[in-house]
Amino acid sequence: MIKLIKSIPFHVKSAGKSVIRHLALTISSSSAVMVTLLLMSLFLLIAGNIGAFTKNIEEGLGILAEIDDSVSEQADLDALQQEIEALPHVEAVSFSSKDEQLDRFISNQDKSAQSLYEAYRGEGNPLHAAFDVSVDDGKNLETVQKALEKMDGRIVKADFGGTTTSDLVDGLSTVRIAGGALTLVLSCLAIFLISNTIKTTIYSRSHEIAIMRNVGATNGFIKMPFMIEGMIIGLIGAIIPMLITFFGYRYLYGVTGGKVLSSAMFTLQPIYPFVLQVCGLLLLAGIVVGLVGSFLAVTKYLRWKR
Structure with missing residues (x-):
């Protein structure tokens, strides 16, 4: 372990020289990694914001359980509320009187029509x-809705928006999962590209590797500079995607005011720390795919030449 630590400066120096010596291959591989990470960044931003949209929609969703007029005594209302709170998956239950329901209904109408519904206040209120x-x-x-509808005689109607709302939540979740899967595929693609580039570099240095083996260098000693070289390529390839991600998202957030379709439900993730987290993932992804790609390439070559 001590020998390995002492040899790190030598390996870093060798990797740096190799990157400069094979500049064309380095640029080619870094460019491929850059394009891959740009696509990965796009899907990370989309997946992260879709996750936020889904959460906002789910937090804004609820079930309106209309109470039968026969349940009017406070003791009966309290007992019914406790029964609903005990249902599986129920987080909170709040009571809304008939007058409050009418206020909510009126507030959702056009201003020109709101005065027409004022006549329904008091005993003429038809709402529950x-x-x-x-x-x-x-x-x-839907599960909770069905449980509420089984409370015959006490709950007149339980509504949450029906299948359209469920389909919206399911659709956003599907897109989020698909974005994560595509990000994984892009990571594998980046590993493949770097692996092929490092493999080309290895073939061009096969004579050097043969000399190192003849003087007793271990496989680990031979692999180290190539692995560091792969990390450098991945790091270089990640710089531009990180800059585009940071400044691009900040510009988009400023232009839209942080909202899509001017709806509070579709609020973008805040710039900090979200965009910094994405940039950190891109940096980590570049280094990791470079390391893994170079490790696979050099290990395969050394196994062939054993």
């Missing part, structure tokens, strides 16, 4: 008191 039910996950909305 209700419980606003929050669930732990948007996927459980």
